[in-house]
Amino acid sequence: MIRTLAAASLRRHPARTILAILGVAVAGALLLDMVMLGTGMRESFRRFLLVQGFQLRIAPKGTLPMDTEATINGASALLRTLRTNPDIIAITPVLGAQIHVLQGTRAITSFAVGIDESTEADYQLEAGTNVAAPDHIVGNAAFLTAMHVHRGDTVDVVTGFDPQLRTYVGRRRLVVVGRGRFFYTSAEQPVAAVPLATMQAMGGPERADRVSLVLARVRDSANADSAAAWVDRTIPRVSTISTDAAMRQVDERMGYFRQLAVILAAVSLIVGFLLVTTLVTVSVNERLGEIAVMRAIGVRRVHIVQQIVLEGVTLSLVGAVAGLGLGLVTAHFLNAILSDFPGLPATFHFFLFQPSAAARSLGLLVIAGILAGVYPAWRAASLPIAGTLRREAIA
Secondary structure, rough: OHHHHHHHHHHHHHHHHHHHHHHHHHHHHHHHHHHHHHHHHHHHHHHHOOOOOOOEEEEEEOOOOOOOOOEOOOOOHHHHHHOOOOEEEEEEEEEEEEEEEEEEEEEEEEEEEEEEEOOOOOEEEEOOOOOOOOOEEEEOOHHHHHHHOOOOEEEEEEEOEOOEEEEEEEEEEEEEEEEEEEOOOOOOEEEEEHHHHHHHHHHOOOHHHEEEEEEEEEEOOHHHHHHHHHHHOOEEEEEEEEEEHHHHHHHHHHHHHHHHHHHHHHHHHHHHHHHHHHHHHHHEEEEEEHHHHHHHHHHHHHHHHHHHHHHHHHHHHHHHHHHHHHHHHHHHHHHHHOOOOOOOOOOOOOOOHHHHHHHHHHHHHHHHHHHHHHHHHHHHHHHHHHHHHHHHHHH
């Protein structure tokens, strides 16, 4: 009976009910988007760092990985030292450098990474094969487009190219064997991967035993921070950062975004609460005589309260479900806009959907709906029956 009366009350003014649901949906969408922004950036960055499961990044002393053109000399000795630690179960060296693809009188510039042929630490293969031979190269879609090449084509690649003097350090003819999606660069930036030995040889004698970065994976039972501290003590010429340490720095630097997300989420929740409270209060004021008659014929106060609270919960719940869909759509478009910011990695997302975030948003709106119906329900159930009937009759 209580559900029937609540539904009848909401159907009495369909336009007002629909507008209220739309208002709650907009507030719910903003709430969901802010929750996704507040938690999504952190989770996205964590996934970004752990995309291939490597928890340690070892770079030249005093620099961040790939932050400068600095390299680590004596790479072979460094790798042998790292393998002596039983907690480190996998390592992969990376050498980054600019390359130039010669096409007639033109030289098109791109970024390239020399990698261990047994791993794909920097990219995910989308088509073709990995760099399994010294003359292989894998590029992303932007690289293939910029160079006007396809899988199976041969490219003339040089390093250290000076377009004015027409001189270069190393030159190789490489076969495009695959297309990859690179994790740590933007989708619009041309990037390619070649075998590490090939990249070192093209750099000349000075880069024969150098790397820009070493990625390391520790066993599940080990502590990544402890492993990072061991590397820094054992190999003083490098700087090591663990995923946990990077996340702590991210938490410090993203505090502003989280505060902004919390404020906007709180505003959207308050707007939804006030909207439902206003509508339910107006509805109750229009039915004071009806409620007084129900009380006069023996309907208990608790049933009156339950009916009115149920109206607020229904508005909040239906609006929250609609807001969930609206929030996902707006988050998709907002993420697409923000992801176009120059230099952002292709795998980084500002808005990341998590079931827990959706559940929190729905739960907060339902709680707001319950609270929104408490005041008008208490007021309606507390009105004197005789006096209310008399006023309604005179009116």
